[in-house]
Amino acid sequence: xxxxxxxxxxxxxxxxxxxxxxxxxxxxxxxxxxxxxxxxxxxxxxxxxxxxxxxxxxxxxxxxxxxxxxxxxxxxxxxxxxxxxxxxxxxxxxxxxxxxxxxxxxxxxxxxxx
Amino acid sequence: xxxxxxxxxxxxxxxxxxxxxxxxxxxxxxxxxxxxxxxxxxxxxxxxxxxxxxxxxxxxxxxxxxxxxxxxxxxxxxxxxxxxxxxxxxxxxxxxxxxxxxxxxxxxx
Numbered sequence: 001x002x003x004x005x006x007x008x009x010x011x012x013x014x015x016x017x018x019x020x021x022x023x024x025x026x027x028x029x030x031x032x033x034x035x036x037x038x039x040x041x042x043x044x045x046x047x048x049x050x051x052x053x054x055x056x057x058x059x060x061x062x063x064x065x066x067x068x069x070x071x072x073x074x075x076x077x078x079x080x081x082x083x084x085x086x087x088x089x090x091x092x093x094x095x096x097x098x099x100x101x102x103x104x105x106x107x108x109x110x111x112x113x114x
Numbered sequence: 115x116x117x118x119x120x121x122x123x124x125x126x127x128x129x130x131x132x133x134x135x136x137x138x139x140x141x142x143x144x145x146x147x148x149x150x151x152x153x154x155x156x157x158x159x160x161x162x163x164x165x166x167x168x169x170x171x172x173x174x175x176x177x178x179x180x181x182x183x184x185x186x187x188x189x190x191x192x193x194x195x196x197x198x199x200x201x202x203x204x205x206x207x208x209x210x211x212x213x214x215x216x217x218x219x220x221x222x223x
Contacts, residue, residue: 004156035213037154040122040215041215042118042201042213042214042215042216043157043201043203043213044213045210045211045212048209048210050209056209058210059210059212088154090156090157092157097208097209100205100208100209100210100211101144101145101147101159101162101164101203101205101211102147102159102162103159103211104159105156105157105158106156107155107156108154108155108156
């Protein structure tokens with residue numbers, strides 16, 4: 001199993017550009033989530049999904065959209081990039097909400113917005 | 115809102131014992147998890163406590179006191195490879211984990 005994969009590893013955007021961060025898992029996990037990590041602030045939940053077709057907002061959803069058309073894929077879209085979105089983005093998954101305490105994380109995408 | 119407090123840095127020598135405390139104030143509480151992260155890589159799950167008491171997994175142990183809103187991660191027989199950031203995380207409901215800011219552990223020879 002590849003586990004949780006994310007692409008790209010690094011990305012530089014100009015203010016106002018849009019892009020999609022890709023996330024996929026091959027463990028048949030129902031629960032998937034996106035976090036951003038900023039220095040000294042830990043991981044903050046952006047959006048999550050409890051299954052295909054079901055998504056909801058986390059703590060910091062503004063400026064981001066998600067969709068979940070399949071169990072495997074959970075892309076994160078930046079609508080109009082801003083310097084405040086410079087961060088490291090992690091995708092994570094767990095078997096289900098009952099196993100939420102144990103999430104499997106991808107390697108991260110390091111995004112810089114200039 | 116959610117508030118999780120943990121020390122920002124801890125330094126210790128190889129072979130020593132380190133305790134990382136985590137106190138929390140959250141809107142809900144199902145349990146406390148601990149994660150390890152090396153050099154900004156993927157966080158990895160270490161342990162979970164849903165009930166009061168001590169859970170032991172090899173050199174690492176985790177403790178929870180729900181009445182005190184407090185837990186800790188104990189790292190024993192420290193090794194250089196234990197140099198990493200450690201995060202406590204509260205499962206606040208069926209859908210969300212809320213993370214602390216992390217503790218950087220530096221192990222010296």
